[in-house]
Amino acid sequence: MAGSLQEAYELLLKSRQSRILAGGMWLRLGSTPISHAIDLSRLGLDTIQKTEDCLEIGAMVTLRQLECDVLTREAFSGILPTSVQSIVGTQFRSTATLGGSVYARFGFSDPVCALLSLRARVVFYKAGEMDLETYLASPPVRDILTCVRIPLSSQAASYQSLRHTRTDFPVLNLSLSRDEQGLHTLSVGARPMKAMRCREAESCLDCGDTEGALQAVRQLPYGTNMRAGAEYRQEIASVLLERALEEMKA
Secondary structure, eight states, X not given: OOSSXXXXXXXXXXXTTEEEESSOTTGGXXXXXXXEEEEOTTSSOOOEEEOSSEEEEETTOBHHHHXXXXXXXXXXXXXXXXXXXXXXXXXXXXXXXXXXXXXXXXXXXXXXXXXXXXXXXXXXXXXXXXXXXXXXXSXXXXXXXXXEEEETTEEEEEEEEEESSTTSOEXXXXXXXXXXXXXXXXXXXXXXXXXXXXXXXXXXXXXXXXXXXXXXXXXXXXXXXXXXXXXXXXXXHHHHXXXXXXXXXX
């Protein structure tokens, strides 16, 4: 049970087999021996607060907090609660943390897809602050994620996903936001690779070219796994984008 971030960081570097305990929801599925399980529960990383220019979410905030908090429900058209409400069940969401999902960069992550469309930034204890998109494309880091910061510039947003059943992993997810200048940010995840932005579609939407955006989102790289094939995901991507655009008109 770490008493400070510095203590937790030193323990993390002590061994390649040291692990930070986030929600701990996936540790049982691994086979790697753990020499030190580092608990951050006492470090005050479980708060959500609004500053002058961003919404700051601590890494130990649970997905259930993200779903129910007044600030997240009111901000960004409520896409953060929407993005997590179909994840497994309430008991799981009450334990799994936002930091665990973001740090692990799971390809199927619903909140990562939503955060990417909101141009979120991640803050690490040693590496400092960086754009989430940069982090997703970077090599693995031995560091401690402390919080996620989301600029308050988004004026409208929508999160969409397709699942075989409500609590299953997403077959595909998509998130779209528009800022006060009318500029769009579009992210697509569960491809089944990590979420990524589609800048060509964003440019089309900025110019009012909806058909061009629908074509562009189909051109992202998609893969095949047990949930769906690449061609199916390609078709679904444009459907989810149409739904997002329709929702943002309302």
